[in-house]
Amino acid sequence: MRGATAAYAALGLALLLSAAAAAQRNDPAPVPEEDIKSVFLYNFSRFVRWPDGALGPPSTPLRIGVLNTAAFEKSFQRLAGKTAQGRPVVFVHCRRIEELRQCAIVYLNARDDLLIKRALTALSGHPVLTVGDGPDFLRWGGMLSFTHRENRIRLAANPAAAADAGIRLGARLLQVCDVHGPPDAQRNGTAAEGGSS
């Protein structure tokens, strides 16, 4: 519960700092964090390689799921019609943990740490890229995490967790990430760069 509070505080701070950073770059209006994260989620699909057959037949859309929020609805609408890995990208709202297994990428943005841990446990061993917030998310077994540093959204990665699920994080993705986990896992993840993008 204390972790969730800290996450919310960090998110709020990140929103404020992101807005301040946008103002520094003379943007006409601050970009909502959901828009940034939705774009990031979409871009993850272009830097990650899933195990063969994990995404189903080529005609199957690549599903990006969000566990429990409707705040991304407008942001996802802006990305409608996008493609990745040669497939159409579909954004879905998952109301149950079981639905998460049908996605290629899930953003676990629940306020409840227990819920997040349950979701991670349910997805363990499944080729689903798990994305969350804060450094604890990676410690719990998440693969990618949004963090805030120097007023900007930064990324952190746990290539070992991804490798356990058969997912390879591209070198370019890791280039922009703070990498956590054992060094050999980092090397494996870096070596996985190739057809990921």
Added chain:
Amino acid sequence: MKRIRFRDMPISIKIMIINLTACAVCLGVACGAFLVYDQIAFRRDTENSTHALARVMADNSTAAIAFDDQETATRVLEALEREPEILLATLYDRRMKPLASFHKAGWEGHKPPDVLLDAGTVYDQGRMCVFAPVILDGERIGTLHISHSMRDARLRFVRTVVVLAAILALSAILAWVLVWRMQSRISKPIRALTDVAEHVARERDYTRRASGGSRDEIGTLVGVFNTMLDRLEERDVAVRDYQSKLRSMASQILLTEERERRRISTGLHDSICQYLWVASMRLKRLNDNETIDPDESRQILRDVLLMLDDSMKEVRSFMFQLSPPSLYDLGLGAALVSLSREAEQRYGLDVQVRGQDVAIAHNEELNVFLYRAANEALKNVYKYAETGKAEIQVELEDHLVRLTVSDDGAGFDPEALDTRDFTTGGFGLFSIRERARNFHGRLEVTSKPGRGTTIALEIPLQSDG
């Protein structure tokens, strides 16, 4: 200093100037073309390598742009620090807003060009600005700009100019040496020809010849010049020979005239004067002796009459020899008949005259010439032909009179006439030929050893002579 015009220069200098000018122009054009090509090729290579670098950098920047990671983008661009000619690099996002930039030390104040491209090259403020798109999944998500210094291009230009100038200078020296050595093949025969021509013109020495055995135009010119000199030399020899003959003939004429005067003087003294002296002595005796008997006086008178008659004959003979009266009184035909009788009496020649009745317009000078020519021809028959017969024929054809004197005697080689030494006399035929030319006519001698001789004179009647 007086300026020498090109056309007045020696041909060797002209050849040098023309060749060196052509070499310099061609080498200059070639070097200029090479310089332009080298610069274009170098810029193209630089542009290609910069584009390749930009594509690699753009590829490495995809994640940084995709996740709006300025720090990573800056780190990626900092890799350009190792590229000494990269001055400035900027990474733009999809909306061409700068995400990160890199400045080479000392170039911090420089900015990207005003014109931004999605891809391509612009040259701005002495630098090459290359733009490469940042592509992710076939979609342009940003643009990378790299400014490449043109300093190396300028240095290469200066270096190439220096090298080409050195090559040009060496080539010019080499061309100068080669042309100087080779131009003599053309200029030397021409100079030799000019020297010979100047010598011939100055010294009137037609024995000199120009050398040059080539088959080109110069060889042809030398050959034609030498042929011309051959003819000039032949003509010069002929003129000298002719002048020598004329001088000898003038001397011979004076001598002949003196001989003739002496012969007349001697003849007058030995014959007519003797007759007249004896006659005068006889008449003196008749005058001094009043008692002389009539028979003796009659005898004296008969002797005197006889001597006067002989004197008259001698006078007529001299008159005829000096100038036949019939030529002036009765014309050429009668004079030729008289000449034939004289020849018969003096030389024992049987001379037949044909065409003595031909009527020739009265031209005293021409008649005298034809008469003298016939007389000279008969003398030659008497002297050389070893025959007792000769024939004189006069013909008249369309304003042309032809006098022919022929014999059936020993004959001779007409070619020998041209090589005879006239300094010892014998100007008969030469004199006749020269006088015939004076009348615009010609003399033709036809003879062969043992086949007789025919001398034909053709004189146009309308001539002024």
